[in-house]
Amino acid sequence: MSDAVEVDAKKENEWYKQRGIKEARLIKAFKAVPRDVFTAATPATEGSEASQSQSLPPAEVVAKLVSALKLKANHKVLEIGTDSGYIAAILSHLADQIYTIERRLPVAKLAQGRLAGLERGNVDVLHGTRLTEYVLNAPYDAILLSAVAPRVPEKLQKRLSIGGRLVVPIAQTGKNPEIMCITRTAEDSFSEESLGQLRFTALLGHILVEMGVADSEDIELAAMEADANGKRLGQTLVDSARIKESDLVRALAIQRGFKLAEVGELVDMADHELAFSVPRAFLKHHRVLPIRLDGKKLIVATVDPDAPAIELARILDASAVEIYITTNADFERLWTTLLEGRRPLQLHEDNLKVRVENKFEAMLRAAVRVQARAIHLETTSARTGVRFRLERELREVSEVSFDGTEMAFLLEYLKINARLDVEEQRVPQRGRFSWARDTTTFHIGLQTLPSILGDQIVLNILASGDEPATLKSLGFADDLVDEMRVILQLGTGLVLIVGPAQVGKSTTLYAMLHEIAQDRTKKVALIEDDVLYPIPGVHQALVQPDRGFGFSEALREFARCDVDVIAISQISDAKTAMQAIEAAHKGLLVIATLQGKSAVQVLAGLRDLGVPADVLAGALTAVLTQRLAPRICEVCRTPAKPDPKFIDKIFPRGEPVGFKAYVGKGCAHCNKRGTHGRAAIVEWLPVSDAMRHAIATNRSAEELRLSALDSGVTTLAQWAVRMTREGIIPVDELDAYLPVKHQ
Known part of the structure; x- marks a missing residue:
């Protein structure tokens, strides 16, 4: 061995020892596992597998967890949370057999490929249908939870052999995770030991101290400030002028294995057309720029060490990433040079942004034209297809589809506009946004659903046009609208809108509020868990139960704020129901939706929730039951x-006199379906004195129904017959409401 190599080896060993890694076996394992293998992107053909983060846990964190297991060469180990596969690879050099569990199928496959490339034949990645195999391979000499957990999982303790150790980092409020070690001492006996805290920020601090740009006291003070302010340690050091930003960039390059270069060097190596192939919203949001493609390797520049560079690689069909870290000032110069200094010589139709926006707008207008209430964007391995929800079924839209690059742009654009987490693909997200074009504004609800192929998207078309819908525009008959206005103009009492899910209750609620808000002498408030679209003249408030501002809290506060009308998007618990009724008793007009089959069922359900019958009877003024056809x-x-x-069948007592039926033959306007849009079938029940007495005296559901009929209510069935006779709905829709027992 040459003197230079020997010196390098000594320096490397000293580097490990400074980080608390002193055991020779462990150092050897770290040296045998190249970190860069676990930071490379996956080939774009594997779809969402490329979405993995390139960041790995610091060496001292891995060492502390692995050392706690006290592994021997003949041990059998279970790891929960494969993630990149890096820790499993370290374990494979220290024990005989490693079983590692990963529930996210794309992540598991990516780790499996990396481990196979390193020829780690003693690692078995369990995923998909094999997740439960870990039970069959028990007992284990050691079990490691690689991710922070809320508590020690008791079931895993029983998978240990006698003398086996379970190591798990436990989350602590306001503190670093605590490492807990559970040892199985006998068949039904376990001992528990705390091994101290995991300090994920220690490595960056060590590097800065070693560089001579900060001392330990600076690091400790900045760490406390960062914890208190919810900021990163490095940014806190820069903001407090303890270190220069250029020093932080150098330290991050050392910590993460990033590269450094002057702006001029990056400009010289850059492909000036490449940045225009990526959604600008993505680049701006993540502060990242593609510099050049070298074969399948993408070179990027960023100010953020956690920027989703591998997602960028997927967009550009790259399979590996090389990251240059820059200061904010250098990044701005680079941005200006590459994106603002010149435009690519392409036609607008070839521009990705223009192309996707045009497709999206055409898709929206087509959906509105056929009165679709939802758009489903469903990704397959080859493309993203489109289906419209028309009435009760989904219809394929063959004219519109998005390729992988277009869908990546569209997904980023939609998430940013709906204020969702653009990086989150593991859990569903929900938001809303407005899309304005020319004189038309579309209000759209966005729902993302995770899948092994990436996010699947559902767009709910909440409204189009600048004006909210009115009761008449929703198709309510003129005489019914007049009756409803009489109740709404009373200005006091409780009005309920009831029906099953997806029958337009919220749309009707919005239309009622729009009618009321025309009277500028009234203060109108709406409390909801998802704002569909803005209503002029209505104070709309979004509940946030996780912050202690739920429906009941919002209702209580608004009742104190001198409002005249309070609307509630949905009553789902007894507390909210009671507060709504109390507000109505105080002289406010309260309008709310409730899920249920009928007015009678909902009234009985409120009593079952514990709402006193006499209190409910005193507040209730009307109930609207709604269906759609x-x-x-x-x-x-x-x-x-x-x-x-x-x-x-539907008229067992004989067909009504003058009954008529109609059908749509199918034309270009309705896309050959014969139907176009939906109509509301309703039962409007103003609460009469007799009905109020029946509610107050706790009559049965059947007695309430009979009392409603006696009061002259027009039932759902009667409305359905009327709408069939008037040619509004097809005759076969009557099957859902008839035969009528009381005609």
């Missing part, structure tokens, strides 16, 4: 002769 296309509507057997 397909609306016959007005362009191709024509009289129809229903099957006599069907008529006999």
Whole structure:
């Protein structure tokens, strides 16, 4: 061995020892596992597997967890949380057999490929249908939870052999995670020991001290400030002028294995057209720039050590990433040079942003034209297809699809506009945004659903146009609208809108509030868990239960704020129901939606929740029960002769005098379906004195129904017959409401 190599080896060993890694076996294992293998992106053909972060836990963190296991060469080990596969690779050099569990299928496959490339044949990655195999391979000499857990999992303790050790970092509020070690001392006996805290920020501090740009006292003070302010340690050091930003960048390069270069060098090596292939919103949000593609390796520049560089690689069909870390000032110079200094010589139609926006707008307008209530964007391995929700079924839209690059742009754009976490692909997210084009504004609800192929998207079209819907525009008959206005103009009492899910209760609530808000002498407030779209003249408040501001808290506060009308998007518990009723008793008009099949069922349900019958009766002024049915296309509507057997079935007492039926033949306007949009079938029940007495005296559900009929209510079935006779809904929709027991 040459003197230079020997000196380098000594320096390397000293580097490990400074980080508390002193055991020779452990140092040897670290040296045998190249970190860069676990920071490379996956090939773009593998889809969402490329979304893995390139960051690995610091060496001292891994060492502390692994050392706590006290592994021997013949041990069998279980790891929970494979992630990149890096820790499993370290373990494979210290024990005989490693089983590692990863629930995220793309992540598991990526780790499996990396481990296979290193020829770690003693590591078995359990995923998919094999997740439960860890039970069959028990007992284990050691079990490691690689991620922070809220508590010690008792089930895993029983998978230990006698003398086996379970090591798990436990989350602590306001503190670093605590390492807990549980040892199985006998069949039903376990001992527990704390091994101290994990300090994930220690490595960066050590590097800065070693560089001579900060001392230990600076690091400790900055760490406390960072914890208190919720900031990163490095940024806190820069903000407090303890270190220069350039020193932080150098330290991050050492810590993460990033590269450094002058702006001029990056500009010289840059492909000036490449940045225009990526959504600008993505680059701006993440503060990252693609510099050049060398074969399948993407070179990027960023100010953020945790920027999703591998997601950028997936967009550009790269399989590896080389990261240059820069200061903010250098990044701004680079941004200006590459993106602001010139434009690529391409036609607008070839520009990704323009192309995707045009497709998206065309898709929205097509959905509105056929009155679809939702758009489903469903990703397969080859493309993202589109389906519209029309009435009760999904219809394929073959004219519109997005390729991988287009969908990546669209997904980022939608998430940013809906204020969602653009990096989160593991849990569902929900948001809303508005899309304005020319004189039209679309209000859209966005729901993301994770899958092994990435996020699947559902767009709910909440409204189009600048004005909210009115009761008349929703299709309510003129005489019914007049009756509803009488109740709403009373200015006091409780009005309930009831029905199953997805029947337009919220849309009707918004229309009622829009009517009321025309009277500028009224203060109107709406409390909701998801704002569909803004209503002029209405104070709309979003509940945040995780911050202690739920429906009941919001209702209590608004009742104190001199409002005239309070609306609640949904009553789902007894506390909110009681506060709504109390507000109505105090002279406010309260309008709320409730999920249930009928007015009678909802009234009985409120009593079951513990709402006193007499209190409910005193507050209630009206109940609107609602359903939706397909609306016959007005362009191709024509009289129809229903099957006599069907008529006999729905009208067992004989067909009503003057009954007529219609059907849509199918035309270009309705896309050959015969129906276009939906119509509301309703039961409007103003609470009469007799009905109020029946509620107050705790009558049965059947007695309440009879009392409602006696008061002259027009039932759902009667409305359905009327709408069929008037040619609004198809005759076969009557099957859901008839035969009628009380005609």
